[in-house]
Amino acid sequence: MTAPLLEVRDLSVVLSRTERDLPVLDKVSFDIAPGEVLGIVGESGAGKSMTGVAIVDLLVPPLRRSGGTITLAGDRLDRLTPRQMRRVRGKRVGFIFQDPMTSLNPVLTIGRQLTDTMRRHLPVSRSEARERAISWLTRTGLPNPARVFAAAPHELSGGQRQRVVIALALCAEPDLVIADEPTTALDVSVQAHMLQLLRDLHEETGTAMMLITHDLGVIAKMADRVAVLYAGRLIETAKTQALVTEPLHPYTAGLMQATPAPDETGVMRVRAIPGSMPGIGAAPSGCAFHPRCGRAQDICRQTPPPLADAGGRAAACYFPLHREAQP
Amino acid sequence: MRSLIEALRGRPGPICAAVLILLFIAYAFVVPLFSADPFSMAGMSILDAFSPPVWMDGGTAAMPLGADDQGRNLLTAMAYGLRTSIMVGGISVVIGLVLGGALGLLSGFVGGRIDAAIMRLADVQLAYPALLLAMVIDGIATAALGRGRSNEMSIAIVTVSIGIAFWVQYARTIRSSVMIEREQEYVAAARVTGRTNTAILIRHILPNVMAPVLVIATINLGIAIITEATLSFLGIGIPATYPSLGSLIRNGNAFLQSGEWWISVWPCLLLVVLVIAVNVLGDHLRDHFNPKIRGRS
């Protein structure tokens, strides 16, 4: 096995309060191999966006990183000075945000934003940057790239803007792209285009991707592996196929049953998980999911289950589902 | 009230300001209960005219801050003056708030021609300084009612003039808040339920647009007090024969050159401290109730 590109170990983030710090992310560990797409799944407040933001050190006070190591291709990102970190962002780690309206500078032309990014991170001349920018706009499937190059963000449609955001994240040829809900603000038809584009560019450039989303459908189509977050903890990781067919953690299974889908006979099924995810600082003792779990026993209420690795997949559960199916 | 206490918790500056304002109010309204009106015959004693503050040569303990040219005890005279200033300021703010509030609600909710008419009127008014406008209104009142009018009438005219001079700010603030609120889905929900426009405006929208204008009102209180003082100082507000901070300052102004500085300096000082206190409190409340700034300070 090749060495991982990104190694995150025991990453913790807290919300600083005068009285005490509240845990937002609790010792989250995962790897991303070169060229791999890792899906990060969870509901709002689970900490999935926080994970991406914490990696590139963009946490805004009162949030702060309280522990753990982040290693990107052998370099400890958690030890970098803010100045060094700025060189990592954009150059080595690209970021695609959810909202295409706010992630572009409204007063600069698309071309200016692309060439600025490239000239900051790559040894290219002005004319070279311009050429590359046009080529990126072409690759993202934008009609009339020369016109888009000269356009201001507000002159483009939502879908076009999101294509530009993708080009902007990839143009400095990063090793890793963190895509935070890249299609959530988009309509179904635009979403499919955007996923197709992300997939094409991913295959073309070989960049690794961290795809943060709440949409299991997007995960099923895009991710090689999945990490599921619940109340700031990583509760399950597995290859995508294994996760959607045989989830080990009851929460993962519950999340899939909660997505309305037809069964074999075409009848729509939906099953809700009772209760709600605890808020920040309100996690119960033991397994954070135990109050909502039908399989919970005394031990679940007392000690948080470790993320037990079993044959390439892991689940933080004492009584996982599909145990029988495991060899 | 509870949210006001909540807003002040752990903030020494605004707490000091609030305490100071309460002390001034107590001073302005309690002292006149126990002393004769310095502007009546009983309150004057010509023998004590120009009596300096107690620590200076010739000062007496009975008049710790000294006396003016008519022998009025400045400590009592200032309480009477402050009382007038606070009342004129407070009532004029209420007039501006009610007038501006009503016009703003109407403008923002009805929109169209009514909105355009009200807002153009506001634009025209904004082209004149508030002070000038108050002078014009005062002038019109004088022309209409003649010169020989009572103190009470003068005070009423000053109060109304200042009130009218400040409606625009309230109207604009309320209007823009109303325009945001009327698009909220809770308004649509009330509509679907069958509530009338009046009910929606009064019961649903009004409570949601009050917080920002109440904060503006606090800040405007300081401005209104200064405006009153300025008008009185210029001699077109409250007559020199009636106590207000402005008329006291004006009265003392004549003696600044001749060494009797205390006659105008004390009321000036009181005015400055009062307005600073009101502004500190108002600024803090504005920041506190503004969700965009909240949490940063």
Added chain:
Amino acid sequence: MSGHEVLTLSSVSKAYGGRASLIEKLFGRQPKSLQAVREVSFTIRKGEVMGLVGESGCGKSTIARIAAGLMAPTGGEIGRAEKTRQQMIFQDPFSSLNPRWRVHDIVAEPIRTHRLRPKNAVSARVGELLTQVGLSEADGAKFPQAFSGGQRQRISIARALAGEPDFLILDEPTSALDVSVQAQILDLLRDLQARLHLTSLFITHNLPVVRLMADRIGVVYLGELVELAPTDAIFRRPRHPYTRLLIDAAPDLDAKDRSLHPIPGELPDPSDPPSGCVFRTRCPFATEKCAAERPLLRQIGAGEVRCHYDLDLTGRELAA
């Protein structure tokens, strides 16, 4: 049939703009108008749930607002059953509840407005409603800010039920919620539907959700109703190419078949819609006739389709 219609829309249209501004008058320019809804007709019968799907900006929310009486159409007619009490549930659980009102007063408002209960029975009724939607009577004393998005949507549902509606409009009621919370709200709505036999119009962009909730589904594209059929028929045998492409476009949970099915092309500018059939610029089957002639909404099989052709779209690979 007659007497069972709760709401009938006949050829309802809504255009925005179109009134010339001063500058446009001065320069003799034609004002720009936007046809948000164009000749939409459908009937909702007592006890049924009618769904409307479409992408953002297609006009489905405008149709909802017209149906709710919040907006007047610029063309066509709306027929309502005598004395229909309507209620509406909105998308945004944060802006749909007045932040200055206590939950009790929010839920009591429709009861008080329509005097549905004697004064002394209002409190008991509010408590009953809060319990019915999975909250507690004590929650009535709190302000909406004390609740999560899902709980706020429950309060909205309680408020709607308080009005004892004959007709309920739900405008994207679960779109702002997380999957697991959405499932809870859908469960609650289905349970209420089964018990109270509500008549409702359910608007969403989410096909699985509308498939779960609706008896009949209307598909809206660029302000037009392009297909209207029973839910089962829409999914088993979609007849409009847009319906079929929309069904395929949403990624499902199948990780083995990872193909994506984007709808070809981009949405045209709504203020300058294509001639003829509105979908022709993106339709794989478009012909010259589609550009020349606007298709009528015509009856085919169990439903109605606005398409010149009777296409068999089952089992064909359509997407680009």
